[in-house]
Amino acid sequence: MARMIFVNLPVTDLKRSIAFYEAIGATVNPTFTDETAACMVFSDSIHVMLLTPPKFAGFTPRPIADARAASEVLLCISCESREEVDGMVEAAVASGGIADPSAKQDFGFMYGRSFEDPDGHIWEPMYMDMQGFLAATGQAAA
Secondary structure (H helix, E strand, O other), X not given: OOOOEEEEEEOOOHXXXXXXXXXXXXXXXXXXXXXXXXXXXXXOOEEEEEEOHHHHHOOOOOOOOOOOOOOOOEEEEEOOOHHHHHHHHHHHHHOOOEEOOOOOEEOOOEEEOOXXXXXXXXXXXXXXXXXXXHHHHOOOOO
């Protein structure tokens, strides 16, 4: 079985956050969704748990970070093309996100941008051309 990752994020408006994550390509898993949490599925191995502050607080004794005031984590997600990177950022902006809080990265073989979700969590969609990377770094394909 492939290893799975569940990214747990506190959100202030669960319905708004569900709509935002659907707009950037995730789907709701109703089995793990209720009025305090939503499981958003990007792939068989990548899930994002959107949690209301009381629900999130039930998992940790630490205070919940304000993602707009401090860096908490940068979430990088792979894309199949440069166009998919741009499309994800455009969808994020159309759904209330902020485009490119970090500088765009374009190394030819690697292209990345970023967006901030409605709660300030920063996502970095990126495309990597592995053949281009190997050629640029002088490495042979495995």
